[in-house]
Amino acid sequence: MGAEVVIEGLTKSFGNQAIWRDVTLTLPPGEVSVMLGPSGTGKSVFLKSMIGLLKPDRGRCVVNGVDIVTCSESKLYETRKLFGVLFQDGALFGSMNLFDNVAFPLREHTRKSEAEIKRIVLEKLELTGLQGAERKLPGEISGGMRKRAGLARALVLDPEIILCDEPDSGLDPVRTAYLSQLLIDLNAQIDATILIVTHNINLARTVPDNLGMLFRRELVMFGPREVLLTSDEPVVAQFVNGRRRGPIGMSEEKDAAQMAQEEAHAASGHSDGSSEDDLRGIVPQLEPTPGLPERAAVRRRKDRVMSILRSLPPAAQEGIIDSLTAEDRARYGVGVLAGVRPSPHPRGVDEVATLPKSTWDRP
Numbered sequence: 001m002g003a004e005v006v007i008e009g010l011t012k013s014f015g016n017q018a019i020w021r022d023v024t025l026t027l028p029p030g031e032v033s034v035m036l037g038p039s040g041t042g043k044s045v046f047l048k049s050m051i052g053l054l055k056p057d058r059g060r061c062v063v064n065g066v067d068i069v070t071c072s073e074s075k076l077y078e079t080r081k082l083f084g085v086l087f088q089d090g091a092l093f094g095s096m097n098l099f100d101n102v103a104f105p106l107r108e109h110t111r112k113s114e115a116e117i118k119r120i121v122l123e124k125l126e127l128t129g130l131q132g133a134e135r136k137l138p139g140e141i142s143g144g145m146r147k148r149a150g151l152a153r154a155l156v157l158d159p160e161i162i163l164c165d166e167p168d169s170g171l172d173p174v175r176t177a178y179l180s181q182l183l184i185d186l187n188a189q190i191d192a193t194i195l196i197v198t199h200n201i202n203l204a205r206t207v208p209d210n211l212g213m214l215f216r217r218e219l220v221m222f223g224p225r226e227v228l229l230t231s232d233e234p235v236v237a238q239f240v241n242g243r244r245r246g247p248i249g250m251s252e253e254k255d256a257a258q259m260a261q262e263e264a265h266a267a268s269g270h271s272d273g274s275s276e277d278d279l280r281g282i283v284p285q286l287e288p289t290p291g292l293p294e295r296a297a298v299r300r301r302k303d304r305v306m307s308i309l310r311s312l313p314p315a316a317q318e319g320i321i322d323s324l325t326a327e328d329r330a331r332y333g334v335g336v337l338a339g340v341r342p343s344p345h346p347r348g349v350d351e352v353a354t355l356p357k358s359t360w361d362r363p
C-alpha cells in the first residue's frame with residue numbers, strides 16, 4: 001500500500017508574492033486525490049514543495065515519519081525515491097528514445113544490471129500501453145504517448161506516491177478519458193497513493209477518491225470527493241461549471257464591481273456562454289478495467305469515509321449513502337428506509353479531512 005502524506009500548515013511565497021498559506025490536508029494511503037484550482041493558484045508549486053524541489057516558508061510535509069521541509073539532504077534524497085512524478089510536459093529527454101528515457105532513473109539511482117533494467121522498462125511500457133514504441137524518440141510520438149511515457153518513467157522505481165501535474169494538458173477529451181482510466185488501473189495494480197493536479201473537471205468528477213481546491217492563496221476544501229461535488233461554495237460552482245460568473249476572474253479573482261456588473265448583464269439576459277445545466281453532483285467513479293484486480297483503496301476509503309460521515313455536509317452524506325451497495329449497508333448498519341441515517345463511529349474530522357473553512361464568500 002502507498003504511503004500516507006500528512007501536510008500541515010504549509011505556506012509558500014516567492015519574495016512578497018504569497019502563493020498559498022496554511023495548507024493542511026492528508027493524502028490517505030493508496031487513495032487517489034485530485035487538487036483543482038484556477039491557473040496560477042500554485043498547484044505546480046504545491047507538487048514541487050511536496051518533493052522538496054521548492055522550499056516552503058513554513059509548515060510540514062511528512063512521509064513515512066520524515067518531514068520533507070526540514071529533513072537533511074540525505075533524508076530528502078532517500079524519501080524522494082518514494083515519489084514518482086509525472087511532470088506537465090512529460091519532461092522526456094528529446095534525444096533519448098523511450099526505452100532510455102524510462103530506463104534513466106534506474107541507471108541513475110540503482111545498480112541494477114542492464115538485463116534487469118530491460119525487464120522493468122518493458123514491464124512499465126506495457127503497463128502504460130507503449131509496448132513496441134520503445135525505440136521511438138519523444139518527437140516522433142503524440143502528446144498522449146509522451147504523457148504515458150512520462151508516467152512509465154515515473155513508475156520504474158516502484159513509487160509509493162505518484163504525483164501527476166496536469167496529466168490532461170494538451171490532450172483531447174478522448175485521450176484524457178483513456179489517461180484517467182490508466183490512472184485508475186494503475187492504482188488497482190500497485191495501490192500507490194496518487195495526487196493529480198488539474199483543471200479538468202471531467203477527470204476531477206470521475207477519477208479521485210478525494211477532491212480539493214486551491215483558490216485565493218488558500219485551500220478552499222479538501223476531503224472525500226462527494227463534499228466538493230455537492231458543494232454550494234460559489235467558487236466551486238463556478239469552477240466546476242466553467243462559468244465566467246462567480247468569484248474567479250481572468251487574473252484569478254474579481255472585485256465586487258466586476259461581479260455586480262456581470263450579475264447585471266446576466267439579469268438582462270446576456271448569456272456568458274456556459275450551459276444552464278449544473279455539472280455539480282456525484283457521478284459514478286471510474287472502476288478498473290474488467291480483468292484487473294479491484295482497487296484495495298475502495299474498501300479502506302469506505303471505512304474511512306463512513307467513520308467521518310456525520311462530520312460531512314448533508315448533501316455529501318446523502319450522496320455517500322446513496323452510493324452504498326446492499327452489502328455496504330449491512331456492513332455499516334445503514335437502514336434501508338428513506339431518512340434512516342447510519343450510526344458510524346465518528347472520529348475527529350481533522351484526522352482525515354479538511355472541510356470548508358474559508359471566509360472568501362462572506363462579506
Ligand SMILES: Nc1ncnc2c1ncn2[C@@H]1O[C@H](COP(=O)(O)OP(=O)(O)OP(=O)(O)O)[C@@H](O)[C@H]1O
Pocket residue numbers: 014019037038039040041042043044045046199
Ligand atoms: N520558481 C519560481 N519563482 C518565482 N515565482 C514562481 C516560481 N514558480 C512559480 N512561480 C509563481 O507561482 C505562481 C503559481 O504558479 P504555478 O505554476 O504553481 O500555478 P498553477 O496553479 O500550477 O498554474 P497552471 O494551472 O496555469 O499550470 C505563479 O504566479 C508563478 O509565476
